[in-house]
Amino acid sequence: MSSDTGVLRADPTVERTRAHQRAFGWYDWANSAYVTTTGTVLISPYLTALARADACPDLPSGAVCDERLSVLGVPIAVGSLAPYTITAATIISALVLLFVGAIADRHPRPTWLLGGLAWAGAIAASLMFFLQGDNWELGVALVIIANLCLGASQVVYDALLIRVAEPDDRDKVSSRAWALGYLGGGILLAVNLGAMQFYDQIGLSYEMAIRLSLLSAGLWWGIFTFIPVFGLRKIRGTTAAPVDRSAGVVGGTFAQLGSTFRELRRYPQTLLFLLAYLFFNDGIQTVISSASLYGTEALGFATSQMIITILLVQFIAFGGALLFGFVAKFLGAKKTVLVGIVLWTAVVTFAYFVPRGAFGIWLACAVGIGLVMGGTQALSRSLYSQLVPPGKESEFFSFYQVMERGTSWFGTLAFGLVYQLTGDYRPAILVTIAFFVVGGILLTRVRVREGIAQAGNAQPTIV
Structure with a gap:
């Protein structure tokens, strides 16, 4: 490879070991x-409680605050x-993530960029201690920064x-990773649940907990x-075409983005999948981000x-992700995701009819959310990986993240608008x-095998 141009590649036999998949x-x-x-x-x-304390400082506990906050001169309902x-964070992400993907494909050590x-x-998440x-x-500022960094790192x-899994292994590797995530999130949440349940016994205020x-x-x-940064440290950057080093990081990134946008028409099935993902993932992300608010405000739960609810969801989702990965071995990822979408629709309809205060229901x-949440997300990731052209993995996954977080503001915006118009979270x-x-x-209209061929990838046994 010359000093000015070249293709950065890594030995695939080094990257696709079980140790790399675990990391x-x-x-x-x-x-x-x-x-x-x-x-x-x-x-x-x-955040709603902090805003209520500012807008209605003398309001009795449980009463509705009718005052408006002023955000850049715009009146905003406290609720x-x-x-x-979240809407603002995801819109900002939409403007940034594409550049992150282009930079990542040009970066010689992508795991250091991840770190x-x-x-x-x-750091932004830790600073929330001072709220x-x-x-x-x-x-608001810390949520925007943390969510932007989360999407960019993703x-x-x-x-x-x-880079770590062959086409036939990606459903399994992705599902296991999602399951591991739900297990880790559940463990920490269980610890936090203990702190918030027994804060007085351990000498804390509820706010401090x-x-x-x-x-x-x-x-x-x-x-x-x-762990992943050092476990995957031997992975090097890759790019499908020679890179003009003289253009620099910024100039080269803009040039690469321009080239990719011109090439997008060559991958119509990839684009159709992204469009589908934009919509059904908007639904998933809105439910995830709004479930706590819906439970506390609409249903009156503490x-x-x-926390008990989300803890249950986490551990059910651990099994759900593994279950969906297993089912995909027989049905394929696309059909299994479609089953998940149907189940999501049923769960949301069920949530609308839950009576206020009916914690058991x-x-x-x-439980229904947990069963479908991890599986649909894990298999969507592995299914999309089959449709990504070699050498532009990060750049194409930036489109994926734009659909996951950068455009999921459609759902949260609709949720917020319906509440502002009706004052009720149920129709929202x-x-x-x-x-x-x-x-x-x-x-249902995505022809997956055709998309895999268009991207120039090897065909897995089942899709």
């Missing part, structure tokens, strides 16, 4: 602590702040699946990221009850059904 899965374990404890359970209701914050992005997000009183503005991480839980998620994310709903949760229906219909 790969640990990043799901690392970031799931933040996704579960902070993103799913604590930050939405806690809409959390979903709008840098992950540790930046972990207290009514400083919701700091909370671009690099997801692309590594192609929440703040320490936020801190623990950030530390967990940062510390366990060392934060500790929501709510837990039954949580129903809006997610439309995303599942449209995404499922589009996915």
